[in-house]
Amino acid sequence: MIRSEIIRDIAPILRDQLVVCNIGLPSQELHMIDDQASNFYMLGTMGLSSSIGLGLALAQDKTVISIDGDGSVLTNFGTLPTIANNVADNFILLIVDNGSYGSTGDQPTYAGQKTSLAAVAKACGCETVIECQAEETGAVLKAAIESQKMSVIVSKCESGNIKVPVITKDPVVIRDRFMTEVARRNA
Amino acid sequence: MSVSEKIVADFVANGIEFVTTVPCKQLGGVIDAVEKEPSIYHIPSNKEDEGMGLCAGAFMGGKRPAIIMQNTAIGVTVNTLVTLTQFYRMPLPMLISYRGELKEPVACQVEMAVHTKALLNQLNIPTYHFHKSGDEEELDAILKYTFMCNKPVAILTDATFWGGY
Numbered sequence: 001m002i003r004s005e006i007i008r009d010i011a012p013i014l015r016d017q018l019v020v021c022n023i024g025l026p027s028q029e030l031h032m033i034d035d036q037a038s039n040f041y042m043l044g045t046m047g048l049s050s051s052i053g054l055g056l057a058l059a060q061d062k063t064v065i066s067i068d069g070d071g072s073v074l075t076n077f078g079t080l081p082t083i084a085n086n087v088a089d090n091f092i093l094l095i096v097d098n099g100s101y102g103s104t105g106d107q108p109t110y111a112g113q114k115t116s117l118a119a120v121a122k123a124c125g126c127e128t129v130i131e132c133q134a135e136e137t138g139a140v141l142k143a144a145i146e147s148q149k150m151s152v153i154v155s156k157c158e159s160g161n162i163k164v165p166v167i168t169k170d171p172v173v174i175r176d177r178f179m180t181e182v183a184r185r186n187a
Numbered sequence: 188m189s190v191s192e193k194i195v196a197d198f199v200a201n202g203i204e205f206v207t208t209v210p211c212k213q214l215g216g217v218i219d220a221v222e223k224e225p226s227i228y229h230i231p232s233n234k235e236d237e238g239m240g241l242c243a244g245a246f247m248g249g250k251r252p253a254i255i256m257q258n259t260a261i262g263v264t265v266n267t268l269v270t271l272t273q274f275y276r277m278p279l280p281m282l283i284s285y286r287g288e289l290k291e292p293v294a295c296q297v298e299m300a301v302h303t304k305a306l307l308n309q310l311n312i313p314t315y316h317f318h319k320s321g322d323e324e325e326l327d328a329i330l331k332y333t334f335m336c337n338k339p340v341a342i343l344t345d346a347t348f349w350g351g352y
Contacts, residue, residue, distance in 0.1 A: 020244070040247065044270030048240030051232075052271075055244025055252070058228060059205060064244075078233030082241070086230050175275040179247050186249070 001134035002160035003096045004029045007067075010138050014039075017145065018182060020053040020066045024103030026096065028164040030067070037181040041167055041174050047076030050093050054083055057091035062185050063145055064090060070097040070111035077120070083152070084125030092144050093152045094137075100159040118154045126152045134158070190323055190349075191216035194282065195224050197323075198253060201330040203280070204228060205245035207238035208255040213284040213349050217255060235260035236267040239279065246277050251334060253280045258287070258303040258343065259296075268310060268339055276337045280330055285316070285343040290351050307341050314341040317348040 001009075003026060011034040019039045021027040027041040040056075042049060050073065053066030073079070073095055083093065099112020111117050118131040128149050132140045134157035144151040167174075188196065194217050198206065207230050208218045221229045228250075232238035235256045242252035260283070272279050286293075287300025307314045313336075315329055316322075326342065333340040 042271075044274060045236075045240070045267050048236065048243075048267065048271065051237045051240025052244040052247075055205070055230075055241035055246075056248040057244070058230070058241075059245040059248025059250040076234075076237055076240075078237050079240075082230065082232055082237065171275045175247065175277070179249075182247060183249065 002158050002162075003098055003102060004033070004162045004164075006096060006134050006137050006155060006157055008033050010141055013138060013141055013145070014065060018056065018062050018064045018185070020049050020056065020064065022049040022068050022072050025161055025164060026067055026069060028167055029162070031167050032164050037177045038185070040178045041169070043167060043171055043174075047072045050079045050083065051076065053093065054079070054086065054088060054091055056182070057088035058086065060182060060186050061090060062182070063092065065092045065094055065141070068093060068095045069102065070095060070099060070117055071101040071109045073117055074109055074111060080121050080124035080126060083150070084127075087150050089148050089150050091150050092141070094141060095152070095154045096157060097154050098157045098159040102159065102161050106159050106161070118152075121152045121154070126150075128152065129154070131156065189216065191220045193323060194326060195220040195227070197326045197330060199224060199226055200327065201251065201334065203251045203253050203330070205230070205242065205250040205252040206255065207232045207241050207252070209235050209238060209257065209260065211255070211257045211284045213286065213344070213346065214255055214282065217282065221255070234263060236264045239264055239267045239272060242279055243271055243275070243277055251278070253282065255282045257284050259299045261303055261306050262299060265306065265310065268312070272339045273310075278334045278337045279339040280333045281339060281341050283341055283343050285345040288345040288347070290346040303343065312339050312341050314343065317342065317344040319348060320350070322348060
């Protein structure tokens, strides 16, 4: 399974949650597969999906899923201790780990070699860390939502991309639509 | 009330409830006051761009954020300021220690100080400079301005303002 197949698989689960989606292909794939007002698409700023998601989770009560990539977590490694030490039980970090920088041409990441992101997350103090295979992602994600415990999921999948259009929505429109939905769900 | 306590009181009066900090000796008193303030969630970050991500999320969750950091952070955060904070039009008061100005004992700090205002200017970031005791009186208006216009706004505070090192 490649990342876009995981996103297609979990889209019905994501729809009911607040989602912060990583820059590049992950956002473009989610946007194409199941565009929702409850999705915040990152159009830039590699590495900050988990930080934006944690800030959002700490600021309101609804469950937040940050969809991240192994390359992006490597870019912002400092996020894992911050997550571990600021427990938000409505926060799930879903790292789609395909061992490559998919948006830039599938160059290999260190996560696909010797580095285990699940082990790093645990070493940083994250208490609930689940590594799973791509096919299990939906079930693991559902269980994490139901557990109401802050969770880090590392979903190991194959490297590979599909053709997707870029997102042409204006960033302020994306942000405003998302904030309106966040407020509506918290009302 | 100390200057640090007054700054945090202005944060509270302007509805700021989420503050991220990257440590700085000069802003140590403000960071302590943030930590002590019960109405503020204080979340130390490991790097300033991470902090700006946290602030963006908090803002979208309905909380007014602020970041406290050194001016060296301007070098670290250009991409985040441009592609996240400005691109999505989010407010972000940035209380910054202006290291490398008069009374600075560490030469390396000057290397970033000479670029600080030029970078902020290049980024079209409204910039205020607290240099003398009493300049903090403007903070309340600066915070109101920041949340009115939905922009990152820089408040540089130098060693002369803080009374030396």
